[in-house]
Amino acid sequence: MSAVDSALTETVTARFARKRLFAFAVPSVILLYLAFVAVAFDVAGLAQRARMDNAAILLSDFWSHKIHVSRDNRSGDLSVAYEGETKGTFPPGRLPDWVATDGTVTTVDLGGGHVVTYDATGARYAMPGAGTLAITPQDDRLVLDAPYGFPARINASDTRVTVTTDAGRLTYTRSKVETFRYFPGWELFFFTLDSPFFGKGPLDLAGLAVWGDRLDPALPNIAAMARDVWTNAMWRHGDVVWAIFETVLMAFLGTFGAALIALPLGFLAARNFNPLGPARFALRRVFDFIRGVDGLIWTIILSRAFGPGPMTGAIAILVTDTGSFGKMFSEALENIDEKQVEGVRSTGANGVQRARFGVIPQVTPVLLSQVLYFLESNTRSATVIGAIVGGGIGLMLTQAIQTQKDWEEVAYYITLIVLMVMAMDSLSGWLRRKLIKGE
Amino acid sequence: MVDIAFGPERGQRPDLADTRAAYLEMVRRKRMYGGLLLVIFVALMASGFLLAEDRNAGDFWRGLPQVFDFPSEVLSEAWAKRANLPGLFLDHVPALVETLNIAAVSTLVGALAAMALSLLATRGLARWPRAIPLFRRSMDALRAIPEIVIALVLIYILGGGPVPAVIAIALHTGGALGKLFSEVAENADLKPVEGLQSVGATWFQRMWLGVLPQVAPNWLSYALLRFEINVRASAILGFVGEGGIGHDLKLAMQWGQGRYDEVVAIFLLLFLAIVVIDRVSDHYRHRLVKGH
Known part of the structure; x- marks a missing residue:
């Protein structure tokens, strides 16, 4: 007994000692690394390089x-x-x-x-x-x-x-x-100086819209107001709305296009659907290659071929995500419950029917929720991709920042981007609840 | 009792005679909804592509045959100058290290912030239960702002260099990981926490000794996954903003013909780095979560 006990004591003490070492070693390694990076990134010099006057300009343009x-x-x-x-x-x-x-x-x-x-x-x-x-x-x-x-x-x-x-x-x-x-406030946000509606209060405007005389004989006042806001030369509301729409469009087309392409490929890359080992292997390496090359490089290559615009951005997202979806879909398909497929097979169903009635109903919730998560994150990436390919709100934002002049526009775009991302988040959350949980 | 077992409502048996009709009716309705959704979806996709095509500067069908023009041009030039490649590799390793450092630091800092935020935002564990919505909303906000926005603004204020990218990615990481961490922590067993509470442990001690050991494998696995994502993000931020291998890539691309060997060298470095990191992190994540 005592021999066992002493052995046990020894192992327990040894483990404790190792744990204790670990508990101190990990934080100190992290601290050391952070200290090293602080030196490598010249954090100390940052204080001198920081332009607080620029920060003040930016902040004041947010509200004035x-x-x-x-x-x-x-x-x-x-x-x-x-x-x-x-x-x-x-x-x-x-x-x-x-x-x-x-x-x-x-x-x-x-x-x-x-x-x-x-x-x-x-x-x-x-x-x-x-x-x-x-x-x-x-x-x-x-x-x-x-x-x-x-x-x-x-x-x-x-x-x-x-x-x-x-x-x-x-x-x-x-x-x-x-x-x-x-x-x-932001200047001339609704009407510029050349608009007849400039400088009127909300009540005056409402009055003009409803019963006032036409200021522009060709159009009803309310249509003229909408036109003046839409074509506002200072804020370019029309262009901005289009840019936001383009960004969402890129994310939507890219994500769902990739899902459509990746679904059949996922079947071909899953062990239980494709008995040909080498074909599976080749397909998986293709997915790995696409994911490894990374969105940045695809975006650059594609924008050379297709020119700037939302189509290029959509294709870039599509290509990148096809790799990720192919991998995820094939993994989900390998993890399905075979019983359901067997049941469908027992009725004499062929391959396509087995897939349609035995597999798709099982995997749809999993795949759909993955696709919707990607839609969310792609809305964010579409901003960056837009900045590279030259389309959407990302381009307008980078241009406004690079000119270093119109900071109120930067503030406006940032606000809109955040609102857009939040709207897409709640849309995809709503869809997930509706389609998957059936609420 | 039997009735309850049979029907959804007390005292009501399903009408067995009509099962077939009811089933067919249900199937029909399901098919109709499904068909309708499909039609809407296809219409959206088709019109979306047409619209995107319309607003694109280049033409899709004209561009399609040219997809490989640029890569082949680049590759052929690089092949002609292949002797330069090893030297160029070495030239750009520091930039790659910078990109990796940006990703690592931002993942570390973001994960540390996410640990605190997620515990404060988890029901049952929070230090101040009333402040849970506050922490949740702040994580949502952190996730909602795209990295490029923060990075570009910080570049304007702080000047170039890697620090703006670090801050931008770390903020986003804090929000994204915080949500995932909080989902893991929600499923943690509360018994150790209660045991610690009974001996008078402080909140920090309860979290450190009661919750952290339970959630550590999953948290680490998520953090590794995030590191993979952040490597890509820091490369992209370098391309749009400043610093790291993305910036080198942009400079080489802007030079255009004559420096395509450099472009290829950077492509390859980035590709290899991403693949190696993916592989290693995949391996460790499997070990962490599944234990083998």
Whole structure:
């Protein structure tokens, strides 16, 4: 007895010791690895490279917009424009009421008593209780004259002066003077300045839609409103809706097309349906090859042949997923219950009938739920694939980010993408419940 | 009692005389629904393909014969310069390692976050049961945002390099794994947890000693699967954004003719890496879940 006991004690102690070692070794290996990667990825240098001002621009564009009031210092031309864009420029006679000009002197009321004045000598920024800051060009340089303790972030050089306060921002260069005033919300989201419906409140619009006189004689007001929103040059709602639709289309066609192709191939690759070992082996290696080559490479190859657009994206998803589906389907088919097939066989059914009545009813729930999961994740991938092949919302997003200008559009696209993915998630969840559980 | 055993409602026997008619009726209805669904589905697919074809810049039928033009052009050039390949392999190994590191770190960080999130979001185990919906919704939100969105925004803020990709993939991994982890944890046996609670263990101790040993094999298996997915994702993010082998691939592709040997070298490296990782992780996942 005691011999056994001591042996037992020994093994138990040895196992405990190993476990204890493991419990400390695993976390320390992970920590070591993370430390190594932190050095390799230069995380320490990140703090210096990080552009927090960019983050601030992005965040503020999520909920606000600005109007640029700028004067060309050489010609004296004044322009007032949403985000400084040509398509958002106010026509000369219809300046907003906080901008006043008489040709030579322009005053910009930033609210809260902050007033910026442009005149022949330069520009002045008056803040209540803090005095007036003046910028005057002399010879070849800019002279900044600020009262002591002027509460603003001032960035000044000989060629460029930037004054940032809570109310707005004034930038003076030799060629141009520009003031930003910030407003909450996204600008011109529904109607641009050239639309007759611009600047009307929701109640006015509802009234116009229902009983008002036609503003555009050719169309009823409500149709004209829809057209103006749809063709909004600033936000391009029409294009965006199409892009979202294209993205969903890519995911839908790719996923279900792949499932349709992979189903017969899955039968051919399953041991219990195809007795030819070499054929099975070959087919499985084809699936492995397709999956191994990876969506990225397929996407690149296919976009060379088919050109940019949603069809290319759909085919790329289709090809990639055929590999995954083929593997998954053949595995599911190998795991079926043979009894049902035998029962159908006993009635004298042929191969196709056995598959239709003995196999398909068993595997449909499994396969369908896999396909629907892929549909969900492909909606996300279609965004990336769209960015590579050049179609859908992914392309619009990457373009908007790369121009580094229209961050409110980036915010808009991000919101739409998240909503699209969530909608597809709940759609596929609903379908799964409906079709599989039969609720 | 007998009646209950026979019919769905008390006191009502199924009408045996009509079984055949009822069965045929059911089959007919089922077939009709099935047929209807099939017709709708086929119509959707067909119109979808036509529409996609319509909005595509290139033509599908014209493009089909050209599918192999580009690969063959690339391969023939690479074959002509095959002597360069070993050298090019070595050149791009660091980029491959970077891609793998991005995937590994993001899987690790994401899985650690998912562990906490999933336990906090599982009924019966949660630290604060009232906050379960909060944690579930936050996991949904993490999963919903595509990696490329976060990566591109972070590249703008943090500048280039691998860190934006790591953060983007880790966030998505946290959400995706959190959901799977939580499904596993839901099926964990609560007895060890109760036993630990009875001796006054804290929540962390209960989870660490009572739940983790039960769920560890399945969790590890999911994490390995996620690592496979993340390797692909980090390659794609490199292509769209910056860093890793995807970026090298993009540069070589943009150069075009003359550097196709490099393209092939990168293709092969990526392919081999993905296949090897798939194989190894498949093997270990089998061992973890099935025990052999």
